[in-house]
Amino acid sequence: MSHHTYPKPKTLAELFLxxxxxxxxxxxxxxxxxxxxxAQLKQAAMEAAENISRNHSGPFVPVMADKSFVCYxxxxxxxxxxxxxxxxxxxxPEARNRFMTEKAQKGSLEIAYLEDPGRMPAYLxxxxxxxxxxxxxxxxxxxxxxxxxxxxxxxxxxxxxRFTQVFDLTFDLSVHDLFLCWSTGGCLCVPDDxxxxxxxxxxxxxxxxxxxxxxxxxxxMDRMRLLKPDAFPSVRLSFFCGEPxxxxxxxxxxxxxxxxRIVNLYGPTEATIAISRYDIPANAEMVKQEMGIVSIGKIxxxxxxxxxxxxxxxxxxxxxxxxxxxxxxFDNPAADRQSxxxxxxxxxxxxxxxxxxEDAGGDLFFLGRLDAEVKVxxxxxxxxxxxxxxxAHPSVDQAVVLYKNQNDGPGIMIAFILPENKDYSNEPEMxxxxxxxxxxxxxxxxxxxxxEIPLNRNGKMDKQALLQKYYDGK
Ligand code: AMP
Numbered sequence: 295m296s297h298h299t300y301p302k303p304k305t306l307a308e309l310f311l312x313x314x315x316x317x318x319x320x321x322x323x324x325x326x327x328x329x330x331x332x333a334q335l336k337q338a339a340m341e342a343a344e345n346i347s348r349n350h351s352g353p354f355v356p357v358m359a360d361k362s363f364v365c366y367x368x369x370x371x372x373x374x375x376x377x378x379x380x381x382x383x384x385x386x387p388e389a390r391n392r393f394m395t396e397k398a399q400k401g402s403l404e405i406a407y408l409e410d411p412g413r414m415p416a417y418l419x420x421x422x423x424x425x426x427x428x429x430x431x432x433x434x435x436x437x438x439x440x441x442x443x444x445x446x447x448x449x450x451x452x453x454x455x456r457f458t459q460v461f462d463l464t465f466d467l468s469v470h471d472l473f474l475c476w477s478t479g480g481c482l483c484v485p486d487d488x489x490x491x492x493x494x495x496x497x498x499x500x501x502x503x504x505x506x507x508x509x510x511x512x513x514x515m516d517r518m519r520l521l522k523p524d525a526f527p528s529v530r531l532s533f534f535c536g537e538p539x540x541x542x543x544x545x546x547x548x549x550x551x552x553x554x555r556i557v558n559l560y561g562p563t564e565a566t567i568a569i570s571r572y573d574i575p576a577n578a579e580m581v582k583q584e585m586g587i588v589s590i591g592k593i594x595x596x597x598x599x600x601x602x603x604x605x606x607x608x609x610x611x612x613x614x615x616x617x618x619x620x621x622x623x624f625d626n627p628a629a630d631r632q633s634x635x636x637x638x639x640x641x642x643x644x645x646x647x648x649x650x651x652e653d654a655g656g657d658l659f660f661l662g663r664l665d666a667e668v669k670v671x672x673x674x675x676x677x678x679x680x681x682x683x684x685x686a687h688p689s690v691d692q693a694v695v696l697y698k699n700q701n702d703g704p705g706i707m708i709a710f711i712l713p714e715n716k717d718y719s720n721e722p723e724m725x726x727x728x729x730x731x732x733x734x735x736x737x738x739x740x741x742x743x744x745x746e747i748p749l750n751r752n753g754k755m756d757k758q759a760l761l762q763k764y765y766d767g768k
Contacts (some may be wrong), residue, residue, distance in 0.1 A: 342371025359463035401625030430624030440617035454481030561591035585682030
């Protein structure tokens with residue numbers, strides 16, 4: 295529980311202004327070499343707000359999110375002007391940025407609820423969407439404030455804290471960085487290079503106390519042998535989110551950050567940043583995990599969950615409802631029909647597409663994406679399960695299994711394996727290992743040894759890129 299009393303924030307703008315009043319001289323942003331004080335941030339944000347009010351019509355302000363001082367103060371300016379920000383990404387193709395801007399303009403004409411400050415959108419993001427066009431998610435001030443409220447109560451942040459800002463601003467996990475930091479009077483520390491070596495150097499020099507990244511960032515640093523014992527003593531709180539957190543990643547990170555608590559957060563963009571958490575016990579033997587993947591813990595209070603069509607052992611699709619969950623996609627009724635439903639009591643639910651299991655203690659376990667489920671000779675196979683088995687092999691660092699349809703016969707399961715040691719490539723051994731642990735229909739038809747797992751823009755594994763780079767169709 296927090297020792298500090300925080301006024302309940304109602305909007306992000308209010309929250310930032312309160313902090314800036316309270317800590318004008320403390321550093322609030324540290325991109326590259328120059329820290330800026332809260333007073334400086336506020337001054338520039340007010341100027342941006344004036345400019346936006348004068349020159350910008352419509353509820354969404356596009357911001358080219360290059361993580362510069364101007365970018366952060368424009369985001370604040372948009373919020374201070376009572377508008378929502380729409381982050382564009384300098385690394386995206388121009389057509390993608392244009393699509394998002396045009397979609398925001400068109401959709402906003404139909405938004406009728408903008409007068410209510412609580413329901414007013416704070417930001418508009420687009421999820422990649424595995425098929426079709428990206429889906430917009432307009433997250434309200436009330437959604438974000440519910441998240442911040444929970445986190446500020448649950449963890450003891452202070453104005454002395456230095457928060458990392460590793461995420462791209464087009465990824466909703468960045469909202470945690472910015473606004474938890476600016477709720478507490480801490481300093482937002484922005485690395486100017488996300489490569490593993492630069493990241494390790496950044497942690498040593500800038501000495502963040504609160505770390506937040508996807509697990510892949512740590513796996514990469516580990517591969518580069520950068521997680522030496524006690525390498526990063528400044529870190530006292532580490533959050534992970536966005537993809538499965540492996541036990542082995544926790545162990546590797548713990549070495550480097552002996553003073554840190556480690557927390558596994560889980561959540562989709564539609565449920566605002568993260569909606570469940572598991573505080574990892576210090577004693578490795580007590581860590582709840584399934585197939586090497588750490589539990590995602592319990593859903594935050596003020597939100598609700600159910601398992602859709604649960605099996606006897608309480609596995610089912612996780613559905614979410616409550617203060618953090620949006621009512622639907624932005625101007626996309628077809629996608630709403632697919633992913634949202636209203637129950638008999640009139641409650642709105644989001645279907646995550648994630649398969650989870652609940653244990654007797656009420657902790658949830660992420661078992662994989664439902665769309666990772668394929669039918670092989672009539673059997674239902676979740677590819678994540680095969681990945682977990684492969685990852686448990688001592689010579690395997692990471693494994694990704696994909697299912698590929700083939701024109702001239704049944705589909706094939708392909709296992710991409712990143713070995714611990716780059717010279718290792720022993721297909722028969724992998725095959726034999728799988729056969730001791732999995733039924734015959736779950737044995738991959740092909741094992742491909744790779745020298746890297748490509749990541750997408752959000753730092754998560756990019757399965758399509760993997761297929762393109764390493765699979766020649768044979
Ligand atoms: P996004 O909307 O891009 O943040 O992606 C959300 C999805 O990432 C979720 O539906 C899960 O499939 C996955 N995810 C997020 N956090 C975790 C976690 N802690 N463990 C496993 N998968 C996660």
